[in-house]
Amino acid sequence: MNRRRFLRLGASVLGAGALAAVAVPSAALLLAEGRPGRLLDSDLPLPDAFQVPLPVPKTLAPVRTDAGADYYEITQQVARLEILPGVTTEAWTYGGTFPGPTIAARSGRAVVVKHRNELPVPSVVHLHGGHTPADSDGYPTDLLMPVGSSSDHAAHAMPGVHAMNGMPGTEHAKGRTVTGERTLTYPGLQRAATLWYHDHRMGFTGPGVWRGLAGFHLLHDEEEASLPLPRGDRDLPLMIADRSFAGDGSFHYPSADATLAEPGVTDGYANGVLGDVILVNGAPWPRVDVDRAHYRLRLLNASNARLYRLELDPQPSDGDALVQIGSDGGLLAAPVAHDAIEIAPAERFDVVVDFSRYAPGTQVRLMNRFGSGRTEEVMRFDVSSRAVTDDARVPDTLSTIAGLDPKAVTVTRDFAFRRSRGDGWTINGDLYEPGRDLAAPALGATELWRFTSDLHHPVHLHLDQFQVHSRNGKEPGPYDAGWKDTVDLRPAEAVEVLVRFSDYAGTYMIHCHNLEHEDMAMMADFTIS
Template identity: 50%
Template sequence: MTAPSRRGFLKLAGLALAPVPALAACQGGGVLNPGPLTSTAKLPEPFTLPLPKPTPARPVRTTAAGDHYAMTLKTAEARILPGYTTEIWGYDGTFPGPFLEARSGTPLIVTQTNRLPVPVATHLHGGITPPTEDGFPTDLLHPTGHATMAGHQGGHGMPAMHDPYAHIAEGRRDYRFPMRQRAATLWYHDHRMDFTGAQVWKGLAGMCVVRDAQEGALPLPDGDRELPLLICDRAFDADGRFIYPSTDPTLTRPGMDEAIAGGALGDVVLVNGVPWPYTEVAAARYRLRLINGSNARRYELRLDGPGEGGFVQIGGDGGLLPAPVRHQTLRVSPGERFDVVVDFGQYAVGSTVTLVNTAASGGPGQVMRFHVTRKASDDSAVPARLSDLPKLTPSGAHRRLVFSRNGSRWRINGRPFDPDTPLLRPRFGDTERWSILSVERHPFHLHGAFFQVLGRGAAGPGRYDVGWKDTVELSPGTEVHLAVRFDAYRGRYLAHCHNLEHEDMAMMATLQIT
């Protein structure tokens, strides 16, 4: 397949080339988003609340079919801010949801019961799953006693639609995740069409770590020195409730206030559900599994403490890198994961080290704090060689995608999302070259496969593009070139913007793997 030129493709998509300085960013300060939502609740002083350390959920049983878990999706009252209760929607009524620890090659069977007032669709982000288990946004699990129609009322200027291929369940369903994939940091979240942003904001997200023998043989920090960290932002009203300006608070009819059309940004940063927490660490190496679970906020994370500090990246979205990469700053877009080692042994006992976000100021500029409280022996290490990754060399089709906006409507290749009409039909087993251009800033996320970044514009991959990826940041006015191969399952998947408000406003494309 011969792809049209960049200029020609922009014309086909109904776009005009604009000089990069004239392009609006789509986070804070962009033309569609005047800034973060402002909390009116009394907020705690940063770094005064302890960090919760996730404990792996126990399977209800283990059989030849795999590890079985049960989750009930329900409303609950959570104490997120001191002195307030906040209604959440949670997997098992918790925020974040249960921490899942999976073994590569051992399937997870997760039985979900929906006791919320609305439908849900759970996506295991980073999971290589059959299309029926992937959380396609129209594959809904309805509450018991509610109609199981596959239609949607439409919103954001879109007509109502009916998806004849939707897999609909009522009350309860099993998600079967094969886990035929390497060790990696994943997460799961709601993916309901038109309402993903609002329902994730209410609490429908959780963490999942996949382990395998190859990674387990490495002398990396583990046990109490491994910290999964789900980072997200929220805003709270005077009663301690989440602020999310949907046009219909019942989340029955789609729509959101113009204030968050560019992406919902809160002024409170939560880590594992706690605002600006602290944790005590020994003067030793720690492994931090960083997940950006925010709707729209991107982070530029840096360690602020005595000395140079810094991160040693050992993994990303799709697991271990070939070799460690050192960073002073981590740029993390919504949906991305960074697996890093921090050596707190370089700091004196009694030191404090603050994880800050240099992409923001005030509350959103602070994330969490580490207190180095004691000396400790440390037999961990970061090997110079971590894993062997095959290099993908495209030999199949060359496809172009343009992420754009027409007024207040977000589009891919000039088209809104259509669940039953594929925009792309990749061939199973082929390694394709995808060139993705964005006229604003978007995190691109692919379901059903990992990819490798070949380059940005005429240059090579960026410093954060190493290894297997499923999410990558698109910078304004620059093409990102990817090597993509679907070789696990045939069927229907998605490519979309992982700014959840953009996703809800139809910035998704259906893929049919043939």
């Protein structure tokens, strides 16, 4: 996209007056940042692709159950893991693994998770996509201090804490900072969906997730169970995340302050950090044996900033390789067939692949057409020659989804995602300030929220899933179907979403899920009452 076309498109989408009010990047910057991020090279030799078996994260067992809830315990801890073959990497983990253990929950049944922090830094846990009370949502200053940080003085001495001292609005959450352990409650009042949990600490979400603080939370229900979809070993959660490694095997990340006392990244990485190693479930370019049968692939982009265009190579002869059955918020009304899927950070796509369409012995690569060199390959499926039974199929109807009614909208709000004239990223021209509301929706109200952009921003809304109403004044795009909690907002775009605020009052967040943008202030509060 050249500068002239950007100006013309921006004027048509935003209005000439609105565009004139923001700093328009140069043509060179636009060409470099149409897809965000800067590559951070590893400092050690990278392994060959497709040598490591695909790991599947273990499912966490509850420590106890009662009539209405399942109770879990997770210790956040430093672990030394073999991620690259023959190399030891120190990771920040949930339960000693990367990804963390999977929580498998049932709709309508509460999940109660007690987190214990044995890391060298504070943490905040957010259930991404969860319909969650505000006190368990993971507000970014609701710090869980490490075990042993018993005094206020000790807390302020922790890496990254003093950077928040005196910040306007930090008094908003002072009462919700605790030491050692915190219990979070997820009522499960939502439909089956592929959710995930990750660190959400203000100013340090990027390095926290990069170092390993992420895991799956899979919600199931009777509607989903009644469908003849792949299950068991043919239901694969796939967390795709790029990373880079230092010469000693540690995670390589360009923190502006190596001690993590201050947030931010070094010059050149403000638009996102891209790794040169593609991990799936924590393994570099893995391979997996698959039957000639249907498989459900739960695709999660857990990268800080990297966008993917995922495509199978070779494609099946008659196309439509990836049959989408679900989005961030669960099942679609009907399947949507794709040759490729574009997935931004934090988005999830549930797809079914029928490997019986391939001859026995075929090696099918999952490719990233937005990548180049080593980052163009993601993983490989090796199609077995053994005879198997496959009862799975994709029905023509998956779910009944009631569309939100635009006529019920009580308020329309505009959110402009822009880079500031300094080093930060803004929403409606403001850097994030905890405790300052950008919106105050009424509980039970339906609103239309309009997002506009300068560059590329995956926009995430806490609490409630939304439906994409329009993209650039037209119909939603090919990847906008179903209930969403994260929408891919591309350069100079306008996307309208409909959202109904339900069940829980309190303060929640809207933010960019490019984690470097988020850490550099592209967040805002809204309070429901």
